[in-house]
Amino acid sequence: MRLILLGPPGAGKGTQAQRIVEKYGIPQLSTGDMLRAAVQAGTEVGKRADALMKAGKLVPDEVVNAIISERLDQPDCAKGFILDGFPRTLVQADATEAMLKDKGLELSSVIQIVVDDGILAHRVSGRYTCANCGAGYHDTDNKPSVEGVCDRCGSTHFKRRPDDNAETVVTRLQAYYKETSPLIGYYYAKGKLKSVDGMADIDHVTGEIEAILSKL
Ligand code: ADP
Ligand code: ADP
Ligand code: ZN
DSSP, X not given: OEEEEEOOTTSSHHHHHHHHHHHHOOOEEEXXXXXXXXXXXXXXXXXXXXXXXXXXXXXXXXXXXXXXXXXXXXXXXXXXXXXXXXXXXXXXXXXXXXXXXXXXXXXXXXXXXXXXXXXXXXXXXXXXXXXXXXXXXXXXXXXXSBTTBOTTTOOOOEEOOTTOSHHHHHHHHHHIIIIXXXXXXXXXXXXXXXXXXXXXXXXXXXXXXXXXXXXX
């Protein structure tokens, strides 16, 4: 199963990707996570990406294309993968197509998570993750069952992203409309696009995605 999750920042791509990972045992390839790891490690890529990410701007296509190309060659991608936050531009979409063609593979489906713009600042500014296992939470909409303790691993350490604030959301949403939203038409024209209602609660969205995956 080779999937792309498409949607603006805060739509719920990461949340749903984690659930697909658990159910189907295929890896989640999040360029955002990979870039944050590169920033943390202080690599050349990290140095290039840091300021752009803090400002809510996209990192250059050639940088993310190279990261994904390398990642797709890892053995755990052989049985499939979920692309989360990539591709984000038409150039990246064409590159994805070329990478898959090179390997004799085809995309299974592109799942668009549709949400109202008005909810995104709330989603993003309340977002935090477990510092140990990466499980995602929200201050009001998706709290751990015991306050301050990760449901998945029991850790009591959590973190927030420096770019998850109401100011960068505006820039990130602009980048989404300008650069990423054309991918909706791109994949629709290829007959790959499916949409789910991202305003529904998390379990309901998962149910809609599973219904799509069960028909692939
Ligand atoms: P993305 O990866 O698309 O940027 P996330 O999956 O990180 O988005 O979700 C953004 C925030 O919204 C997180 O705090 C998450 O817990 C919360 N969230 C995700 N899906 C829903 C939903 N369907 N309803 C309410 N909150 C959600
Ligand atoms: P979100 O799902 O909330 O938009 P991500 O974690 O996917 O956040 O991305 C965080 C930041 O990393 C983006 O604002 C951008 O600067 C950079 N980034 C991630 N993926 C890409 C990509 N495919 N192309 C360009 N920049 C990217
Ligand atoms: Zn955890």
